[in-house]
Amino acid sequence: MRKIQMVDLKSQYDKIKDTVNASIQEVLDTTTYINGPLVHEFQKDLEAYLGVKHVIPCANGTDALQIAMMGLDLKPGDEVITADFTFAATVEVIALLQLTPVLVDVDIVNMNISIEAIKKAITPKTKAIVPVHLFGRAANMEAIMAIAKEHNLYVIEDNAQAIGANCKFSDGTKKKAGTIGHVASTSFFPSKNLGCYGDGGAIFTNDDDLAHKIRGIVNHGMYVRYHHDVVGVNSRLDSIQAGVLKAKLPFLDEYGKARQNAARKYSVAFEGHKNIIAPSICDICDCHVFHQYTLRIIDGDRNGLMEHLLAKGIPCAIYYPIPLHSQKAYADARYKEEDFPVTNQLVKEVISLPMHTELDDEQIKFITDSVLEYFN
Numbered sequence: 080m081r082k083i084q085m086v087d088l089k090s091q092y093d094k095i096k097d098t099v100n101a102s103i104q105e106v107l108d109t110t111t112y113i114n115g116p117l118v119h120e121f122q123k124d125l126e127a128y129l130g131v132k133h134v135i136p137c138a139n140g141t142d143a144l145q146i147a148m149m150g151l152d153l154k155p156g157d158e159v160i161t162a163d164f165t166f167a168a169t170v171e172v173i174a175l176l177q178l179t180p181v182l183v184d185v186d187i188v189n190m191n192i193s194i195e196a197i198k199k200a201i202t203p204k205t206k207a208i209v210p211v212h213l214f215g216r217a218a219n220m221e222a223i224m225a226i227a228k229e230h231n232l233y234v235i236e237d238n239a240q241a242i243g244a245n246c247k248f249s250d251g252t253k254k255k256a257g258t259i260g261h262v263a264s265t266s267f268f269p270s271k272n273l274g275c276y277g278d279g280g281a282i283f284t285n286d287d288d289l290a291h292k293i294r295g296i297v298n299h300g301m302y303v304r305y306h307h308d309v310v311g312v313n314s315r316l317d318s319i320q321a322g323v324l325k326a327k328l329p330f331l332d333e334y335g336k337a338r339q340n341a342a343r344k345y346s347v348a349f350e351g352h353k354n355i356i357a358p359s360i361c362d363i364c365d366c367h368v369f370h371q372y373t374l375r376i377i378d379g380d381r382n383g384l385m386e387h388l389l390a391k392g393i394p395c396a397i398y399y400p401i402p403l404h405s406q407k408a409y410a411d412a413r414y415k416e417e418d419f420p421v422t423n424q425l426v427k428e429v430i431s432l433p434m435h436t437e438l439d440d441e442q443i444k445f446i447t448d449s450v451l452e453y454f455n
């Protein structure tokens with residue numbers, strides 16, 4: 080059996096080596112390291128793939144979120160609602176911009192921001208909602224957009240984990256996650272579903288004026304060279320990373336299918352187990368692209384399972400072990416423990432198994448057998 084890895088970037092690279100190397104070589108041969116043609120080509124390819132009017136590449140997914148918020152003219156003290164159960168980058172940029180983060184609980188089934196909790200958290204100071212499509216599963220954008228419309232709020236989708244996933248609407252239509260809110264951000268960190276070989280990120284929007292504004296913000300607030308109209312940042316996707324991404328984008332759907340197939344095999348093996356709640360697999364809508372495959376362990380020793388798996392050479396991880404409202408940097412007297420029952424429960428129950436595009440049946444069987452063996 081091949082060594083099991085949490086994310087196997089080497090086997091994936093071996094299969095696409097020639098295309099990726101050719102892209103990188105093109106940058107080296109033309110010395111177009113910054114803002115070269117490949118950045119523009121990748122941008123156009125991604126706009127077409129997503130069905131969104133504007134993709135604005137930038138340096139990483141955290142910058143992408145920050146720049147998206149800068150584009151919306153939010154003012155210090157404006158309240159921004161986001162999920163308590165997510166990676167810290169989401170709340171970090173809200174705090175950095177001196178906006179007031181309002182962390183709310185998540186849904187026990189899809190682990191995404193709770194619609195009821197959003198409704199309860201809205202005040203006259205609320206200006207935006209930041210749903211995170213956590214672990215690759217699309218949040219309930221139809222409900223979120225309806226709340227936003229009713230209260231005149233911006234929606235900024237943090238799509239770092241779910242590029243390629245679909246959001247379903249009750250009229251039967253589907254749209255790609257990251258194309259529904261006023262603006263969205265993504266990350267091309269190597270282990271993300273569309274990863275480059277360094278740092279990278281992008282902002283998406285269908286709004287022409289906002290896109291124009293953001294294109295200036297990423298470039299020191301310049302719209303005309305050496306004329307700085309707004310306070311900006313320096314946040315660029317370099318051409319080598321764009322080359323890697325342009326080479327990998329045509330495989331994104333195939334990669335999503337490979338992740339879903341692995342997830343299906345995992346979930347079939349765990350079905351009906353009294354201690355394991357496995358993610359449900361939806362066969363038709365691609366609403367989950369399995370950035371992570373995350374189990375909940377109930378009435379069982381999650382940490383003991385983790386030690387058991389690690390001892391057998393199976394990598395696994397806890398995403399995320401501490402709710403954001405309990406992190407020193409983001410703790411606040413406004414938060415009450417009873418407002419976060421689901422997050423407080425999930426941080427004790429979740430465990431993520433290896434998930435990537437190169438898992439084979441032998442590896443999956445060894446992993447599922449090892450999990451089941453622990454509870455025998």
Ligand SMILES: *Cc1c(COP(=O)(O)O)cnc(C)c1O
Nearest residue numbers: 139140141166168239240266268
């Ligand atoms: C990875 C990630 C980010 C940040 O992306 P970077 O490219 O690492 O800056 C933001 N939000 C979420 C939910 C993420 O998973």
